[in-house]
Amino acid sequence: MEIRPYRPGDRDAVHDICIRTADLGQDASGSYADPDILPNIFALPYAELEPELAFVLDDGGRAVGYVLGTADTGVFARRFRAEWLPRVAERYPAPAGEPATRDEAMAYELHTPERMVVPGLDDYPAHLHIDLLPGYQRAGHGRAMMDTFVAALRRAGVPGLHVGMISANRPARTFYDRLGFHVVEVADPGPLTYLGLRL
Template sequence: MEIRPYRSGDRAAVHDICIRTADAGQDASGSYADPGILPHIFAHPYAELEPELAFVLDDAGQAVGYVLGTADTAAFVRRFRDEWLPRVADRYPAPAGEPATPDEVMAHLLHTPERMILPDLKEYPAHLHIDLLPGYQRAGHGRALVDTFVGALRRAGVPGLHVGMITDNRSARAFYDRLGFHVVDVADPGPLTYLGLLC
């Protein structure tokens, strides 16, 4: 078992891991007509736009978990809008009105990357996404992945990072609490709790 930089050959595994863990660590494939939208929001753009901050947990040559993200959320949002969205917008068009299905909710998120920019998070410009297949959870691998990501941020001089997690996801909250993250109050958090960590 090792943590190593993401490689282009990991794309299919990362795609699968994202879908199989998107429901609070469990399989979300049955919740969407096209669950492929999930990695196109939460995984692939990070791996492709900032590969230097993408790492996988490798078990005998197979990626079984990952951490990826951005060092600068505002800059990432601009690149997402200009470079990433044009690649996938035709496959996942924006909903015409208020999102009414899980797929439309995700399509809305895809087409509104600016939602990620929150003034209250300015001291924590980086953010990350981390996912591990169920058989590799609760074994210390998540901590090791986050430590790898934070180390890369420190080397780049990034002052802090944040995560936005579904408030009801108690296991994720306990995980981040153990790593030293703390609640960051934001003006309009919606269904999320924002946690920060100074690097």
């Protein structure tokens, strides 16, 4: 097992891992009409726009997990709109009104990257996504991947990191608590809990 920088050849594996872990760590492929929208929001844009902060867990030449993110959420949201969204917007049109289905909710997220910029998180400009295939969870790989990501942020002089996690995802909350994250209160968190880590 090796944690190494993301390579373009990992794209399909990262795409697959994202879908297979997107439903509170479980397979989301049956939950959406087109589950490919998930990696196009939560994985691939990070790997392509900030590859220096994209790492995979490699098991014999195959990526089985990843951690990827951005050093500056505000800058990333702007780049997402300008550079990433034009590539995928036609395939996933924005909903005409209030999202009524899970697919429409994801399309809304895709078309509103500014939602990533949450007031109250200025001290924690970086954010990340981490996912491991089920057979590789609870074996210490997640902590090692986080250590790799945090070290890269520290080398870049980033002062803080945040994650926005579904509040009902108790295993994820336990994982972040063990890593030293703490709750950051924001005005309107919705279904998310925001956790921060000072670097």
